[in-house]
Amino acid sequence: xxxxxxxxxxxxxxxxxxxxxxxxxxxxxxxxxxxxxxxxxxxxxxxxxxxxxxxxxxxxxxxxxxxxxxxxxxxxxxxxxxxxxxxxxxxxxxxxxxxxxxxxxxxxxxxxxxxxxxxxxxxxxxxxxxxxxxxxxxxxxxxxxxxxxxxxxxxxxxxxxxxxxxxxxxxxxxxxxxxxxxxxxxxxxxxxxxxxxxxxxxxxxxxxxxxxxxxxxxxxxxxxxxxxxxxxxxxxxxxxxxxxxxxxxxxxxxxxxxxxxxxxxxxxxxxxxxxxxxxxxxxxxxxxxxxxxxxxxxxxxxxxxxxxxxxxxxxxxxxxxxxxxxxxxxxxxxxxxxxxxxxxxxxxxxxxxxxxxxxxxxxxxxxxxxxxxxxxxxxxxxxxxxxxxxxxxxxxxxxxxxxx
Numbered sequence: 329x330x331x332x333x334x335x336x337x338x339x340x341x342x343x344x345x346x347x348x349x350x351x352x353x354x355x356x357x358x359x360x361x362x363x364x365x366x367x368x369x370x371x372x373x374x375x376x377x378x379x380x381x382x383x384x385x386x387x388x389x390x391x392x393x394x395x396x397x398x399x400x401x402x403x404x405x406x407x408x409x410x411x412x413x414x415x416x417x418x419x420x421x422x423x424x425x426x427x428x429x430x431x432x433x434x435x436x437x438x439x440x441x442x443x444x445x446x447x448x449x450x451x452x453x454x455x456x457x458x459x460x461x462x463x464x465x466x467x468x469x470x471x472x473x474x475x476x477x478x479x480x481x482x483x484x485x486x487x488x489x490x491x492x493x494x495x496x497x498x499x500x501x502x503x504x505x506x507x508x509x510x511x512x513x514x515x516x517x518x519x520x521x522x523x524x525x526x527x528x529x530x531x532x533x534x535x536x537x538x539x540x541x542x543x544x545x546x547x548x549x550x551x552x553x554x555x556x557x558x559x560x561x562x563x564x565x566x567x568x569x570x571x572x573x574x575x576x577x578x579x580x581x582x583x584x585x586x587x588x589x590x591x592x593x594x595x596x597x598x599x600x601x602x603x604x605x606x607x608x609x610x611x612x613x614x615x616x617x618x619x620x621x622x623x624x625x626x627x628x629x630x631x632x633x634x635x636x637x638x639x640x641x642x643x644x645x646x647x648x649x650x651x652x653x654x655x656x657x658x659x660x661x662x663x664x665x666x667x668x669x670x671x672x673x674x675x676x677x678x679x680x681x682x683x684x685x686x687x688x689x690x691x692x693x694x695x696x697x698x699x700x701x702x703x704x705x706x707x708x709x710x711x712x713x714x715x716x717x718x719x720x721x722x723x724x725x726x727x728x729x730x731x732x
Contacts, residue, residue, distance in 0.1 A: 363730050366666075366694040371730035374698060376723045377410030382424075383716040383724070385432045386706050389471075390440045394708075396716065396724070397447070399429035405475050410714075410724055414475030420449045420465060426494025428460060432501045436537070443468045444537075445478070446509060448499035453490045461487035462499035464511060466537065484509075484539030488528055488553050491516050496564040498580075505574045508534050508542060510558065512565035512578055519601040522561050525554045530600065532565070532578060532592055534558040546595035561598035561623065562590075567639025572652055575688070577627075579636040579656050582606040583614065587633045588626035589656070589667065589690055599623030605631060627690040628667065635659035637718075638704040644711030646728060653693065655713060657702035661695070664702050664715055664727075668693040696727075 362374045382399040389395065392408040395416070401424065403416040422429045428450030436444035446466055453459035464485040467478040487497070498514030515522040515530030522530025525547065533556045534545055541548065541555045548555045567579035576592040586606025590598055603623050604614040617625045630636075638657035642650050654667040669688045701718035708714050713727040 362698060364696050364698050364727075366696045368694045370694060370696075372696060372727045373730045375726045375728070377726055378406065378412055378724045379721050380404070380716065380724065381720045381722070382429070382718070383703060383722050384430060386704050386714065386716055386724075387433050387435055388706065388709055389435070392709050393471075394714075395433050395445075397430045397433050399431075400424045401430045401449075403430065403433065403447075403478075405471070406724075410726065413473070416469065416476045416478060418478045418481070420447070420451075420463075420481070422449050423452055425450075425460070428462075428494050428497050431462065431497070431499045434501045434503065437503055437507070439469075443470065445469045446484075446501050446503070446537075447478075448501055448511070450494075450497055450499070451486075458492050459490040460494065461490040461516075462497045462513065463487070464499070464501065464509075466539075482539075484537075485511060485533065485535055485556075487513055487516070491518060491529075493517050496581075498562075498565045500566060500568045502568045502570060502576070503537075504534075504570065504576065507537060509537055510534055510568060510576060512562070512568045512580075514564045515562065515600070522563065522600045523597075523602065525557065525560065526551070528553050528556050530560065530562050531557045532559040532562060532568070532576075558594060559592055559596050559598060559624075561600050561602070563600045563604075566637040567656060569639045569641055569654075571641040571654075572643060577639065577641075577654065579639045581635055582629070582633065584609050584611075585631040585633050586614075587630040587636050589628040589636075589654070590624070590626050591688065593624060596624040597622070598626070605629035606633070627688070628692065630692075634661040634663065634665060636665075637702065638706075638716075640705050640707055640713075642707055642713070644707055646711030647713070654690075655705045657705045657715060658695075659701045659703070659718060662699055662701055663695040663697045664705060664713075665695050666693045667691065 364374045365371045384399050385397045394406040396404045401422045403419045405413045407413050431448035433447045448464045451463045467481040495517045496514035498512045500512040502510045511533040521527045565578045565580035579589045583606040586604045603617045607613050636656045656665045703718040704716040706714050715725045717723050
């Protein structure tokens with residue numbers, strides 16, 4: 329195991345001890361608000377705004393309104409106060425099963441001019457309902473005061489092949505600084521597809537906005553599916569985001585322990601299922617990344633697992649001291665996790681990093697808990713943090729600094 333992973337594991341273990349000894353405190357502040365105190369003593373005001381059934385993703389519109397998807401297939405338009413205004417119609421029809429249903433929703437960088445959105449969901453095989461896979465559509469969103477409609481819908485990407493089971497779809501989306509669409513594709517609980525270049529399962533995929541393949545993809549020219557691959561060796565990536573330096577990051581669920589935050593580097597192999605910082609659920613050990621340096625190390629590996637879902641890099645002024653920090657939702661950990669970064673001028677052997685780039689060192693800085701599984705986290709246009717709780721009746725929570 330490399331030094332950076334050891335540091336990350338030590339940080340995570342320390343956070344776990346803090347949580348075990350003194351869980352984040354909370355008490356009534358106002359009729360609808362709580363004060364949530366993190367493991368390092370930072371108090372936040374948590375204000376519930378709305379409730380959903382199995383909310384999955386959220387994105388803010390240029391006018392301050394927002395969209396929230398639910399796994400069962402609903403897509404809601406919210407007002408600037410976070411309350412439901414109405415539904416978006418003509419959404420892809422889904423059959424929610426297991427971890428699959430309606431998924432991510434993001435805006436085109438020029439949404440204000442073209443109304444384009446990208447959304448992901450799980451589709452069944454029309455010839456065999458036991459088979460399924462994620463799909464991504466591009467559509468035009470026509471908004472009204474009370475909702476809206478999706479028009480010009482077009483499927484631009486599909487997981488290949490469709491397989492049995494209803495887990496590890498991933499299907500989180502991000503648009504890169506050059507306009508490419510990045511898709512985090514899970515390995516569908518099948519292990520080996522993550523290393524099989526004839527599939528796009530267990531990969532981070534890079535495509536053009538119309539679904540065509542960029543010719544500068546690292547494996548272009550090796551086949552239609554292989555052409556899509558940007559990185560491989562991923563398990564269940566449920567968060568993808570660019571930081572302020574335009575670096576791409578993915579947070580993914582490991583097996584029994586070993587959840588990872590990964591800096592995504594073109595063409596690299598992140599090792600699953602050949603290596604991991606966790607073990608199989610059967611108890612069978614998996615070799616660590618240290619055992620085979622050909623695989624890319626995670627920036628952080630959490631033991632015990634946090635079950636990460638949702639990822640955002642903070643850039644606002646409300647929490648000015650946290651600019652550049654990452655926020656990750658935690659499902660089994662029932663926590664919002666803050667990660668800070670420092671620059672490392674050399675690698676763990678004292679040599680300059682690859683391509684002369686500085687290496688960011690990630691450290692878990694704090695956890696915030698209020699007894700709920702966190703599915704999604706986003707930064708609002710007001711600089712506040714917004715989190716979606718998981719499951720039926722999950723709330724949309726607005727987080728701001730606690731009043732003195």
